[in-house]
Structures are given as C-alpha cells and as structure tokens.
Amino acid sequence: xxxxxxxxxxxxxxxxxxxxxxxxxxxxxxxxxxxxxxxxxxxxxxxxxxxxxxxxxxxxxxxxxxxxxxxxxxxxxxxxxxxxxxxxxxxxxxxxxxxxxxxxxxxxxxxx
Amino acid sequence: xxxxxxxxxxxxxxxxxxxxxxxxxxxxxxxxxxxxxxxxxxxxxxxxxxxxxxxxxxxxxxxxxxxxxxxxxxxxxxxxxxxxxxxxxxxxxxxxxxxxxxxxxxxxxxx
Numbered sequence: 170x171x172x173x174x175x176x177x178x179x180x181x182x183x184x185x186x187x188x189x190x191x192x193x194x195x196x197x198x199x200x201x202x203x204x205x206x207x208x209x210x211x212x213x214x215x216x217x218x219x220x221x222x223x224x225x226x227x228x229x230x231x232x233x234x235x236x237x238x239x240x241x242x243x244x245x246x247x248x249x250x251x252x253x254x255x256x257x258x259x260x261x262x263x264x265x266x267x268x269x270x271x272x273x274x275x276x277x278x279x280x281x
Numbered sequence: 282x283x284x285x286x287x288x289x290x291x292x293x294x295x296x297x298x299x300x301x302x303x304x305x306x307x308x309x310x311x312x313x314x315x316x317x318x319x320x321x322x323x324x325x326x327x328x329x330x331x332x333x334x335x336x337x338x339x340x341x342x343x344x345x346x347x348x349x350x351x352x353x354x355x356x357x358x359x360x361x362x363x364x365x366x367x368x369x370x371x372x373x374x375x376x377x378x379x380x381x382x383x384x385x386x387x388x389x390x391x392x
Contacts, residue, residue, distance in 0.1 A: 170340075175323075201380075203380040203381075205381075205383075210386075211385060211386075212371055212373075212383035212384050212385050212386050213324070213371070213381075213383045214383070215380040215381070215382075218380050258323060258324065266312070266329075266331055267312075267377070268312075268314070268326065268329060268339075269380075269381060270326075271316075271323050271324040271325075272323060273321065273322065273323035274323050
C-alpha cells in the first residue's frame with residue numbers, strides 16, 4: 170500500500186547549523202506534500218507545504234524541495250534555533266479524497 | 282488550535298467500557314479525521330469523514346466507530362476499550378485544498 174518513509178528518526182544539531190529531513194513516498198499520484206511541527210503536548214501544526222507543480226518553496230528559514238521523478242521531498246531549516254526543537258512530520262496526499270499519509274516523524278534537537 | 286477543539290483532553294477508563302471522544306470545529310470544513318499517535322508509529326488514520334453522515338475507514342479502524350451528524354462534530358467511539366487502545370488521539374479537519382488543522386489531542390489510558 171501507500172507509504173511515506175522519513176529519515177532520520179532523530180537529529181541533533183548545534184544552534185546556527187542547518188537541519189535537513191528527507192521523505193520518500195510510494196504513490197506517484199500524490200500531489201500535495203505538507204510538513205508539520207509538533208511541540209511537546211500539542212497537536213501538529215502545518216509549517217510549510219508544496220504542491221507537485223512546484224520544485225521548491227521557501228518561507229524565511231524554512232524551505233521544502235520536491236523531486237517528483239525520484240518521489241522524494243525534503244525539509245531544510247537554516248540557522249536553527251533552540252525553539253526549532255520539536256518532532257517534524259512529513260506527509261503525502263493519497264487517493265481521490267486527498268487524505269494524508271504521514272511519515273513516522275523526526276525528533277529534532279537544537280543544542281544552544 | 283483555534284477553530285478545532287477536542288474533549289476530553291485526558292481520560293482514564295477501564296478495559297471493556299465504552300468511550301466516546303469528541304471533536305468540534307468551527308471552520309465549516311468538509312473533511313474531518315481521527316488519528317492515533319503512538320511511539321514509533323507516527324500518526325495513523327483511524328476513520329475519516331468527507332461530509333455529514335459520510336465516513337470511511339482508515340488503516341487502523343478495528344475496534345473503533347465514528348459518527349458525524351453535523352458538519353462541526355465528529356465523534357470517535359471505542360465500543361469496548363482495550364489496553365492496546367491506550368494512545369494519544371488527534372482530530373483534524375480540512376477544507377478541500379488546504380492542509381489539515383489539528384486539535385490538541387486526547388490522551389486516553391485504558392487500565
């Protein structure tokens with residue numbers, strides 16, 4: 170069935186460094202790829218998304234890239250700050266209803 | 282999150298008892314979802330709704346049922362709770378072309 174693989178499961182970086190999280194998906198019909206940030210004790214929050222007709226999208230320190238041929242997409246966070254520490258989930262749309270299937274998450278720790 | 286609330290936030294229940302979790306949204310979103318979150322498994326879809334009285338199963342639907350009698354409310358029922366249903370449950374909603382908005386979650390413990 171449809172699947173989204175996310176790597177790494179944990180990532181530790183020094184404040185100011187960049188962080189990259191990668192995901193691959195299996196359904197070639199997927200056309201919407203959001204990223205969510207989940208802080209402790211809270212629900213996931215949408216931080217950035219990209220559609221299949223776009224290769225890259227930026228929002229301040231966050232960027233997402235998409236390679237439809239290879240079926241993978243990545244989240245890039247530059248100049249990381251301690252408040253970036255959280256669990257990040259990628260997702261891909263599946264089926265005609267546009268439901269999302271999620272990766273298993275990456276726990277990012279930014280050390281001051 | 283503004284616009285979507287879950288109740289209760291925490292619940293402890295005994296094995297074999299029925300449990301209902303409530304999700305309420307004020308965004309007039311057509312789609313609503315119930316996910317469970319467990320360590321090592323990420324977010325797994327239980328059931329979803331694509332309109333009033335229109336629901337369908339997700340990947341982990343066994344032991345769960347849902348109902349949606351109004352656009353704003355989506356109920357998740359565990360008919361007879363088991364310890365394997367101890368989890369954090371998240372509700373989400375979305376409009377046709379946008380990403381999900383999640384609630385703050387319900388932590389359910391079955392003892």
